[in-house]
Amino acid sequence: MKRTLFAALLAMTALPAHALDLSAMTEAEKAAFGQAVKDYLMENPQVLVEAINKLEERQAAAEAQNDKQLVATNAKEIFEDGHSWVGGNPEGDVTIVEFMDYRCSYCKKAYSEVDQLLKKDGKIRFVVKEFPILGPQSELAARFAVAVQQVAGDAAYAQIHDDLMTFRGDFTLESLKRLAESRKLDSDALFKRMNEEEVSNVLRANYKLAERMNISGTPAFVIGGDMLRGYAPLPQMQKIVADQRG
Known part of the structure; x- marks a missing residue:
């Protein structure tokens, strides 16, 4: 004082x-x-x-x-790390990068806002950084999502990411198996990959990047050249995007 x-x-x-x-x-x-x-x-x-x-x-x-x-x-690791899923408009003029956790209530709240932003704008490149920080279930879900991307590809990841963001309940091997089966994915192959070094390397790289960026909570966004630490409603995100375009 x-x-x-x-x-x-x-x-x-x-x-x-x-x-x-x-x-x-x-x-x-x-x-x-x-x-x-x-x-x-x-x-x-x-x-x-x-x-x-x-x-x-x-x-x-x-x-x-x-x-x-x-x-x-840290621009290279943020925007072009070579392993993070890229959605929205890959050729967009503004990139939004989200550090997220599937167990984070504010990430789930931001999910619908980001979805609306991407659909309404049409010129935003969107990058997802799996950043599980809320316990074992968070890591289990993140490992599953990364395994889906590596084994089944980006389109399958996009579907599973949406499923995990809108999921209500505990993340367990049983619930993840049901999600995989609902998308006609090989759960055995996914569970095997989840525990392999290829998945661990992705999460490790994301943790290290977050540490360098002083990110300790979710959601955290990089929007163009600026950062947004925490949830923001759609109008605020739209304004930040507009400011990036000048």
Whole structure:
């Protein structure tokens, strides 16, 4: 709290940090200064609120700039890793990359928003990064999805991805087998691949990329050159896409 108040005072007074060097003041000066600040803020409480809001704006701008740099630094792994499924319009002028978990309630909520965005826009390239972070069932579902892509191809993955995103219940070998059979896929071949290094390599690469991008939750999106950390409704995503197009 002291650090926040001190930062707010700096913003309020527009002075550099050294100009408020309390260590150079006598005890009497400190007391007088403190009382003056208190009196002023009691009479003008909105000033402190405005200063804190300004600080939060600056912090948000700095974080956004840092995210831009993270995207630029890791662009190859984000947009062209060679293993992530690509949907939407593969030739689109804006790419959206989603780090997602099939057990994440906000990922499921974002699923319909993203689906609408892709259908309404028609010029968005969409990349899915399997990023299971919510426990064993999350990893089981992600391994199954990656195995489907590797064994049965991108079209089968697209169907299974949709099935997993809209699934309600526990992910178990039995429930995944039923999903596979509903899509006429070989569950034995898929279960064998799920535990092989080819699948582990994909998840490992996604974890490492997320770590470099400071992504610790889902959903997380890279939209063009910017990042969106968390769920956003359709209008907000549309605005971000429009901003990317300039």
